[in-house]
Amino acid sequence: MSAAVIDVQGLVKEFGAFRALDGLDLSVAPGEVHGFLGPNGAGKSTTIRALLGLLRIDGGTASVFGLDPWRDTVAIHRRLAYVPGDVALWPNLTGGETIDLLTRMRGTKPDPARRGALLELFALDPTKKGRAYSKGNRQKVALVAAFSADTDLLILDEPTSGLDPLMEQVFNDCVADHTARGATVLLSSHILSEVERLAERVTIIRDGRAVETGSLAELRHLRRTRIRAEVSAAVPDLGGLDGVHDLGVEGRWISCSVDPDALEKVLTALTGAGVVSLTSTPPTLEELFLDAYRTDPERTP
C-alpha cells in the first residue's frame, strides 16, 4: 500500500476552553472510500476544516497528499473537491454560475457535457438564483461542482443529509464512478446505511477522538453476534459463560449477544440442548456505532 492520502495523528484543536479534537487519529489510503462516522458535535466537521487548512491545529500532525494543510493549502486544494454539510450559496448568483465558478477556482475547466449529464441526473435547474434553492438543491449545486471534475480526493461532509432517497442512489452511483477511476473519498456521515453501502473502511469518532477504526469486516469480527434460538430440551444456562450478554429466556426461546470468542461455547451448549431453530445476525454498523458511543468507563482513559 502506498502512502496514505490523509494522515492525521494525535490531532488537537481547542476553541477556548473547549477541546473539539482531542488526539484524533485518521488514516485514509489511496483509492478507498473511508467512512467518517460520529454523532453531531463529535468533531467531524472540525477535522475536515483542519484538513482544508481553514483551522489552525493546536497539536498533533495532519497531512493530505503528504503536504501540510496549513502551509500548502492551495496545492492540496487543486487536487480535491469539497462538499460542506450545510451549503451556503451567493444569493444573487445562479446555481449554474456557482458550479462553473467553483470548478474554475479549483483550476479545472468546466466540461459542459459532463456538467449537463450531472445536472440531468440530479434533476437540478441551473438557472435559479442561490436564494431560491431549497437545502437539498443547494447541496446538489455543490455536489455537481464536486463531481464534474476528476479530482484525486473528494471530501464530502454529510453530503446527502438534504437529498431524497432517489437522489441518494444517484449520489452513490457518482461516488462509485469516481472510485472506479481511482479517486479517494472521505465520507463523513451519521447516516450509517450510506456509509455501509459505500465505505470499505470506517473511523468512528466521539468527543474528538477516534474510538474505532478498521475495515467493516474487521470491526464485525471484533464485535458481538446477536443470537436467537429455540431448543427442544431444557434451556441451558448460558449466563455462566464469559462473553455472553443481554441474555433473555422466554419458554424455549433464548436470545443473547455473544462475543466472537464465546461463540463456539454457546453453539456447543445450544446443540447439546437440541436446537430446533437458530438465527444469528451480524452486528449492523448501527450497533457498532451505538456501542462505540456508549460512555464506557473502561474505554475512557
Add this chain to the structure above:
Amino acid sequence: MTSGTLAGTTLLVRHSWRRDRVLASLWGLALVAVAYASAAATSSLYPTVRDQVAAAEAINASPAIVALYGPILDVTSLGELAMTKMTVLYSVFVAALFVVLLRRHTRVEEESGRAELLGGTAIGRDAPLASAVVESSAIAVAIGLPTAAVNVAGGLPLAGSLAFGAGWIGIGLVAIGIGAVASQVSASARTCGAAAAGAIGAAYLLRAVGDTSVHWLSWATPFGWSTQLRAYSDPRWWVLALYAVLAVALLTGAQALRSRRDLGSGLVAARPGPADAAPGLTDALALALRVHTPTIAVWSAATAVLGAVLGAIVPNVGDLLDSEAAREVVARLGGDGAVERALIAAELSIVAIAVSCFGIAVIAHGGADEQAGRTELVLATGTSRARSFGATLLVALTGATWLLAVSGAAVALGYGIVGGDVGDTFGEILPAALAQAPAAWVVVALAALAFSVRASWTVAGWGAVALFVTLGQVGELLGLPAVVLGLSPYTHTPSMPVEAFAVVPEMVLTAIAAALLGVSWMRYRTRDLG
C-alpha cells in the same frame, strides 16, 4: 390576540425588543446625549441675545450650513440655534435607526428562513410586520420623550422641547413606514435596505435643495417639516399631523403590498438567471465584482444624482444672502466665490462619509460570507486566503475611491451647467473630491481590521463612522480636546477647494490606512476561518 392574522403579535414584540435592546439603547442614548449637550452648551457659548442673533445670522448666511442643517427661521430663538444640527441632520440618524429595525424584523427574517420557522407556529400572517411596527414605534416614543426632557433640562423652553421631541417621534414613525414599504420590494434584504436608504437620502436631498433654492420643496419632504415645525419660536403644531398622515399612508401601503405577496418573495417574481457563468468568472476578484456590481451600480447612480443636485444648488446660493447681516458675513469670508467654495467643500465632506459607508458595507459583506460558509466554499478550492481577502479589500477601497470620483464629477457637472461654466469646474472639484479618499481608506481599513479579528466584528466599522461623525458634529460644542477631535480622519484631509492641497496629511492618512491593512492581513492569514 390569540387568533387571526395578528396572533402572537405581543409575543413577537417582546422577542424583537430582546434582540434590539443593545442596538436601540445605544443609538437612542447617543441621540439623547447629543441633544442634551447641544441644549446645555449653547446658552453658555452665546450668553447674550445679541450673540445668539449674530450666530444665527451667520448660519443663515452660510449656504453650506443651511444645505446641511436647514435654516434658522427665527434668529432670536435660542432653541432653534441650539438645535441647528439636531433638527434635520440628527433626524436623519433617527430615521436610519428605524429603517434598520424594520428591515431587521421583516425582510432579513424572511431571507434567513427564520420567518418561515415562526410562520409554522401559531403566529398570524400579519404579526411579524405588525409587531415590528409596534415595537419600533414604542422605541421612537422612548427616544422622543427623553429628548424633550433633556432639552428642558438643558435650559430650553418646555413647549418648544415637547414640539421638538414630538418632531423626532414623527420622523421615527415616517421612517418606520418607509422601512416597512421598502421591505416589501425585493426578496433580497440588501435591495430592500438600499431602497429605504435611497428614500431617506432623497428626502434629505430634496430638503437641501428646498432650503437653499426652490423653497416649496422643503414642504415636500418630512425633513423639511422638521424645520418648518418651528418648535422653538412659534410652534406649528399641525405640522405634527403631517408626519402622522404620511406614516399611516406608508404603513397602509406596506400592509397592502404584504398581503399581495408570498412569504419570502418580493413584488417582482424571481427571474431565472444564466445557466452558465460568464467566461471571466474565474477567481475571487471576479466573484467579488460579480456579487457587488449591482450595489456599485446603485451607489454610482445615487452619488451621481446627489452630486449633480448638490452642484446645481451652488450657483444659486446668492439668493439666500439678501439680508444686511448675511452680506456682511459673506464679505468677511471673502466674497461670493468663497461662499460657493465653502459649500462645495462641505458637500464633499458629506460625500466622503457616504462613500466610506460603501466600503464598510463591502467589508461587512465579507464577514457575512464567512459566517454563512460561502468563504469556506471558496477557500476549499485553489483560491488562497490572500486572494479572497485581497479581493474584498480591493473592491471596498477602489469602490469608495470610484464613488468619490463619480460624485466629484457630478458636482462639477451640476455646478458647471447651472453656473454656465462646464470645464473649469472639473479641474477644481474632481481633485477636491479625490482628496477625501485617504480619510475614507482609513475608515475602511478600520473595518477590515475588525473583520480580520473576527468575522462578526465588522459592525465595528459602522461604529467607527458613527463615532467620527459624532465627534465632528458635537466635539467642538462640547469643548473636547483637539487630540480627541483629531481622532477622526475626516478632519485631516484638506478642505478643498477652500484650502489648498496638502501633501503631508494625505500621505500620513494613506500610510495609516496601509499599516492597518497590513496588520489586518497578518491577523487574517493566521486565524481560524468560519
